[in-house]
Amino acid sequence: MGLNFKDLVVKKEISISDLHGKVLAIDSMNLLYQFLTTIRSPDGTPLTDKKGHVTSHLIGLFSRTTTLMEQGLKLVFVFDGKAPEIKQKTWEKRAQIKKEAFLKMKEAEQQDNLPEMRKFASRTAVLTREMREDAIQVITALGLPIVQAPSEGEAQTAHMVKNGDAYASVSQDYDNLIFGCPVLVRNLSVEGRRKKAGTLAYTKVNPEIILLKEVLEHLKLDLDQLIVLAILVGTDYNPGGVKGIGPKTGLKLLKEHGKDFEKIFQIVEWEKHYPDLAWKKVFDTIKHIPVTDDYSLGWKKIDENKLL
Secondary structure: OOOOOOOOOOOEEOOHHHHOOOEEEEEHHHHHHHHHHHOEOOOOOEOEOOOOOEOHHHHHHHHHHHHHHHOOOEEEEEEOOOOOHHHHHHHHHHHHHHHHHHHHHHHHHHOOOHHHHHHHHHOOOOOOHHHHHHHHHHHHHOOOOEEEOOOOHHHHHHHHHHHOOOOEEEOOOOHHHHOOOOEEEEOOOOOOEEEOOOOOOEEEOOOEEEEHHHHHHHHOOOHHHHHHHHHHHOOOOOOOOOOOOOHHHHHHHHHHHOOOHHHHHHHOOHHHHOOOOOHHHHHHHHHOOOOOOOOOOOOOOOOHHHHO
C-alpha cells in the first residue's frame, strides 16, 4: 500500500552508475506487483503464454534484472514470510478494492472503453503462489541470491542494510524507513521512465536515494516519532490512518507534543476510529517486526538452460 511520505522525505537523484558494484536488497513482492500492474496489453489483460499462464511479472523481472546486472549491480531478492496478524484488515480492504475495480472493468468492457478497461484491469492484479514460484525460478536461474523473510520483506531488507550486508533497500514504497532502513533507493529503472499504472503513457523518472538520517534531521524527529507519524497517516496495519490527519497535520502534532504519544492519540480520538485496534499494537508490530540473520549471499553463474 505504501506510506504517504512523498512530500516529507529528503531525496536526491542519482544515476545507475552510482550503484555499480553495490549489493541491493530488493523488496521482491513490491517489484513483481509493479510489473503485474503495468505490463499489460492495450485492453488491460496481462500477458500470457500459449497455455494462458500469466507472464507479465516474468517478462518485467527478466528484462529489468538482466539490464541491472549488466550495469554491475549485485541484486538480492527478499520475499515476504508470514504477515503480522493485524494485517488482515489490509487484505480485506485490498480485496474490496479489487472487487470494485473488477466490476468497473466489466462495465468498461461493455462500453468498449479501452483506456478505462486498462485502468481498472491493473487494479485487479493478484500475485498468486504459482507466479511467485515462477519468479523464484527465474531469479535462481540468473544465479542471484534469495532471502526468505520471516515476516515482512521490506523489514528484512532494512535489517540487511543495517547489518551492512546490503548497501540499500530497493522499493517504491517508503515503508522501509519506519523499519529503520538507513538507505532506500526508489525508481531503479535503467530506462529512465516508468509506465503510469492503468495507462499506456510513461513518465520520466530518475533513480533516487533516501537516507533515513537525513529524513529524521529534516523533520526533527526520531525513529519512534516517525513510526507514530506513519500510524497517524496510515500504514499497512491501519489503512487510511486517522481521518482528517495528513502528513503535515501529523507532523505538527509531533512538533507540539514531542514524545507524548498517548496525548497525540487522545487528541486525534484514535479509539473512535479504531475501537478494536490499539495504536500501541500497531507501533509494537512495526518496532519489533521479526527479521532473520539466517541467510547467505552468493552470486552464481547463469543457468541458461534452466532460464530458457
